Amino acid sequence: MTPAYTQLHHTFTRLSRFDHLSAIAGWDSAAMMSPQSSQARSEAMAELDLLRHQILTDARVGEWFKDVGHENLNELERANLHEMHRTWHNTVVLPDWLVEARTLAGARCEHAWRTQRPANDWNGFADNLREVVKLARQEAQIRAEAAGTSRYDAMLDLYEPGLRAADLDRIFGDLKTWLPGLLQQVVAKQAQSTPVPLQGPFATERQRALGLQVMQLLGFNFEQGRVDVSTHPFCGGVPQDVRITTRYKDDDFLPALLGIIHETGHARYEQNRPGEWLSQPMGRARSMGVHESQSLLFEMQLARSPAFLRVLHPWVIEQFGQQPALQLDNFIALNQRVKPGHIRVDADEVSYPLHVILRYEIERALIEGEIEVDDIPTLWADKMQQYLGIDTRGDYRNGCMQDIHWTDGSFGYFPTYTLGAMYAAQLFQAARNAVPGLDDAIAAGNLQSLSGWLKENVWQHGSRFSTADLITRATGETLNPAFFRKHLEARYL
């Protein structure tokens, strides 16, 4: 009889092949697809999703998970089995009707949001969101009962396995004691001199050339990936062929450039996942938080540092010529500008965690049933005032309706952005401690030792270790917000 582990290995290999097709079709939908194809594409993707669901929920898979307990596995196989089981459990625990209802409610909510947001129509939006929240609570309840955790913990576990709301309360609680004050200090300091703004236009072709040059510097493997354009930039594709995207603005080249650097961080993680395990769950990136730590390490820790900006500066001048905004000091100031605002995705690295803490506190309470959808606007306005010092009353469009993470029921996802920022600070400091002369190498435009350290300590491990173990092995301790605080103070005060 074929061992159960072999059967599971085969099943997940098969799934990874369908994932490959799904990833490429998903990239194509965003970067290449003609509008007339969207209906047919959705149907094809849904058929593939259904197939993957059927493969995982086949009764034999459950049997194999029972039988595999008696088999002798080495450490890597055990780690793989753990990840297989997590994937399987997270899928089979939900009844089919709930998966369908959730998809439908999310699609309806998002579709209506497209016109409700410009119309600032909170009441209309709330009607749909209530249904989404109702189903998300049912999902969370089912997951929580199976895991023996709270509802929100069960959702959080989907995106950052092992992390609990209690951890977040401690970590974000720490941030809340000093970050709003630090933000006000930085704003006051930067008020003394406003940088000269960029004068466009900046030709797309030159922006693209600059982006490619920077990707090369950052070690993106062009034999194993490409960069294209999409409305919402992302990192997709498959580890053997990573597809990042960006979006070019005529009047400012920095969003595309920093966006490319961000996605290149994600891409290098993907390109360097463990080669022998790519067909298996253990070969996957560890978590959303760890993934974001790699993009933010590249974008925030590295690319917005004066040392790196000095490396970029002559390339920028070469593409766009000199202008007052591109005097070196001004160029650095533009990249380190801190300005609290309404919109999370436009936020600087000092404000960003405060947006996330606000979302976390509201979504946790929503899922735990402590508040209702109708309570969101008041809570939102209060917290924006308290954390960011901004009056957002009545402006739903740029308030709680600004993005779609809640409309599709992805509660538990927001915290990973700030976990990523904090892991990034901690990892970057660990790399500096471990690699002699790292800062000098970066200042000289040599990123190989940084890449080498990241590959050794993060990328090559896939999901072999838990996030806590991965971070501890790499940095000597579990997540410690002090590194993030030190980074912000050093850069901005």
Next chain:
Amino acid sequence: MTPAYTQLHHTFTRLSRFDHLSAIAGWDSAAMMSPQSSQARSEAMAELDLLRHQILTDARVGEWFKDVGHENLNELERANLHEMHRTWHNTVVLPDWLVEARTLAGARCEHAWRTQRPANDWNGFADNLREVVKLARQEAQIRAEAAGTSRYDAMLDLYEPGLRAADLDRIFGDLKTWLPGLLQQVVAKQAQSTPVPLQGPFATERQRALGLQVMQLLGFNFEQGRVDVSTHPFCGGVPQDVRITTRYKDDDFLPALLGIIHETGHARYEQNRPGEWLSQPMGRARSMGVHESQSLLFEMQLARSPAFLRVLHPWVIEQFGQQPALQLDNFIALNQRVKPGHIRVDADEVSYPLHVILRYEIERALIEGEIEVDDIPTLWADKMQQYLGIDTRGDYRNGCMQDIHWTDGSFGYFPTYTLGAMYAAQLFQAARNAVPGLDDAIAAGNLQSLSGWLKENVWQHGSRFSTADLITRATGETLNPAFFRKHLEARYL
């Protein structure tokens, strides 16, 4: 109980969704994929092929085909059922071991061919080809027994359903009586004045702009497709999003331009298949021959005509400036150059059918067991001498090893190229008869009435009618090589 037709309809809808993903991934492999991904892509595609095979060979599908006989179907449903059954039968009739063995032997033969061809290594190639032919004969034998036809007829039916070798013998027999003589006459005539050759370089960006302009003129719907670059140009994707490709040469813009026109002919057929039937076999293009008739109608009948070349001419000058080769008469002469050569894919429309007849005669005899692989070189050299007046002895590289249609076992495919050329001539003449002022409209750069006629008479029908019925309904008679002859004589004598 759900009617069997409904079950079949659902099954083929599901298959079409997987076909959608396969088509997009196939396009991606040729136009976008990074080299490191090719192994993972092949595995993913093979997994999808296996799945499609499993869906079709599921025993219930056979039951439904039995039960559906008792159900009341309208004419379109009956046509659809016919195409469903054809697809199903062509799949299930082959045992799995043969499908696998054929794929392996084809892959091995093609892989070795890549180095054997440059080395002119016929003996090495023949070793692998013998295995391919052996398996192809087994395939043909199984198909022939099921269909009650000859072996070669059974293979031909895969590409041009309903056509028999007896038809080809008649049609190609006709061509052979006059085409070699006509070719010699045209060559003698054109020897009197050689056109001035083009002087490059021709910038890729300008070639691309010209291509897009011509696609627009030809009615390519850019809301429903796109054009990219690949080593071997093709028309792929899905009807809602047709992906054509081309390849740019620095020193000559005509191959890319005419290639784009050719693929646009395929693309318009795809873009105009019947909208309500796209998920079903009846919605597919009729056959390989009819498909090629649309590309050749655009490329040969239309684009190489003086009237159309006069429309293109100012656009060419606008992109590349004037030069002696681009004097109008010379530009027309360049596009109507007839020059018998070794290589089929480089052949002009007068020589091309002779390459095809040669392949047909050899592959039919091979599959029927009348000759062996070792007989190919002598037959090749004899026929090249007889049909095209070229001595090819000993030059296997540019002889029987020049392309890969045989290495993957696609015996029966070659004739469709020339069937397409003949259908094209017949259809174009029928359009001229049916549409008053068609030639004037074309000369004025207005292609809407031609498109309208093609849509009405070919594109919108999908596979509703047999090829013979389709051609008869459109032109008043079945395939008649006289139209092709008249076309060649009018253009070249």
